[in-house]
Amino acid sequence: MFASASILLSITTGTLADTVHLKNGDSLSGRLISYEGDVCVFSTPYAMGLTIRTADIGSMQTDHPYEVQFKNGDRASGHLVSESARVTRLSSEIFGEVELKLADIAVLQRNLIEQREPAVARDHIEYGERADPPPLDFLVGSTVLLGPGEYELDMGLVYKQSRRQHNLFDVGYFQKSSYSARVLQFEPTLRAGLFDRLEAHLTVPFSYTSVEDVSSNEYVSTSSAWDLADIGMGIQYQWLDETAAYPALSFTFDIGAPTGRKRYNDAANRWKDPLNNGSGHWSVAPGIAWVRRTDPAILFGGLSYQHFFENTIDGYTVKPGWALRSYLGAGFALNEKLSIGARFSYSYTANLRAGRRTIKGTDIDPADLAFNVSYRLHEDWVISPQVMLGLNDDAGPASMSLNLKRKFN
Template identity: 25%
Template sequence: MKKRILSAGLLLSLTVTAQAQDRQVVDAVARALETQGVMTPKGKLEIEPSFSYSQNTSDRISILGFTQVPTLLVGIIEAEDADLTTFTWGLAARYGLTNRIELELRVPWVYRYDKFTRLVPTGGNGGDETRTFTSNGGGLGDVEAAIRYQFNLESAPFWIGGLRVKSDTGESPFDKELNNITRVYDDPPTGSGAWALEPSLTMIYPTDPAVLFGTAGYTWNMEADAGVDIDSSNGESGNDKYDLGDSFFLGMGMGFAVNNRLSFSLGVNHRTVFKSTVNGRKSGDMLQIDSLTTGFSLAMTEKTSINMSLQAGLTEDAPDVQVNFGMPIMF
């Protein structure tokens, strides 16, 4: 149970972070192709409705038993295929405090549909039985706020520092009990359950007709209290403290101007997630998440554009595919 809950919290936290990174890269590259300032101009307000889709599948086989001879296994074999789908609708507001400073607030609404297919032994002569369990539901996700500062305006490369704060407004997997029969959530969580801080540094170097970019940062997940007992070894119920693993990330790529309205970008992203802890004890495994990202930006009018990014997982821990759409509107 502990591994399942920790995995749910990590998956939600990483998916939200990846969505924010993809939107920022596509936006910044598109702006750098047209102007030296890549932040929202002073006194301007930008509203961006967005939609993202994330798909992640995994196969797991559990063997409870022993090997009598090299070709004969005595015991119980359980196979599970997990198919996790997440839809996120978001509304972001960005305001140019100065030509160098940009403020952002993002409110997401998350809907999840999880399906688990298991090969369950029947214990009789009928062999094993395949059973499917589903979990679906939606609600408010974790609200985010960010501030970004562009260090230089006159000459390239442009350096941008950022600080993102993620709240715990979404429903936490650590406050929900698993179904006693299916061992999945009846109503899946919509947030990671913990506050997080993420400082980052981005470099953008326009060199006509391309723009080179790189980004690096660190995500610090704060310790939080669990509403359910995820570690029975302490002899108490509902008093567990968990700390989702911190992580650092690196990304790099380039964007190209096709014409004065259309630009696209290619990039690779890496994130290392350290082990989580429950009541001060390490839990789970270190994760290595690598992905390939491509995106484009199409200017519809002088104040409106359409952004899209597609992210494909390159490692076992990464989501299989993630698609993000956004339509920033400048006021």
């Protein structure tokens, strides 16, 4: 199965491949998995995870930028170019082309995002030519994707709908009792690369909610609202780069502001609960996220703790329970324009406290599964449809979303 996936990757990426020239005259073409210490792990369409002694390598060439860590502590970044079977050069935007001695290299680490080449005016791009790195939208929130001075505007649109109904034969053969709620939420998000390894984001969402409660044709209650939802902001710092021993690790810190609508309705008006589009409380959420490449897939995950602060709403002093959130996922960059990803999320929220008293039975543990596709429409535009499926009652109804992203350098 893994060999087939490697062959498929080789086909979809055309001539994109890394090359290792051995001192005995052999050459291998495929993908460099890791290069650290005295061992190089290399994958080809015919075998996965070949282990090669670095002392047996004469020269190397890569089709992706790599960060080179030298044994003396220096670092450089760029493409490796094999000039001959025994000579390797580093092609860097900063240093130009310089010759490398493989014996001086401690670690080679592939950059998650390729550096964009300077724009060149051309009438067309040849079929199969790589113009931009693949969209890696499934990694948003799991690692730092923007460099210093880069900005991204994400115009997200989410729709979810819930309905239940049953017949009322005692009132009329065709009469129905039903309850439906529809939510359309616009979630514009601005992400910015502040410094090296540091990224920030700000989300200002708006939602339109429509609720209809039908007891019969004679008793129909409807309500709708267009409101600002809770504003979210946060930062992400990439702490560790990925090596052969451990994944790339980053720290996250998110803040939620109670700008949305929050009401604790009485029993007679409980049907209006879906009109709430906010928590009603300030919150902070520190967390950790990781990314691990295992060609042709990228694995990712994260864990965060969310703390809510006490607030008085509708005369009640309320403090929601703490929340522990986690997720695991995998993504595939199929080519320079298309990638797919899947993500499983699970969280637990403890019982809330009202009037200094813990309210039993208010804890929840939703689980859901999301699938998304990202397609590069243009050099700086990416569209990403997503479907999220609730796996239990606490997760609520399924939702569909569409994200259109514009990147600014």
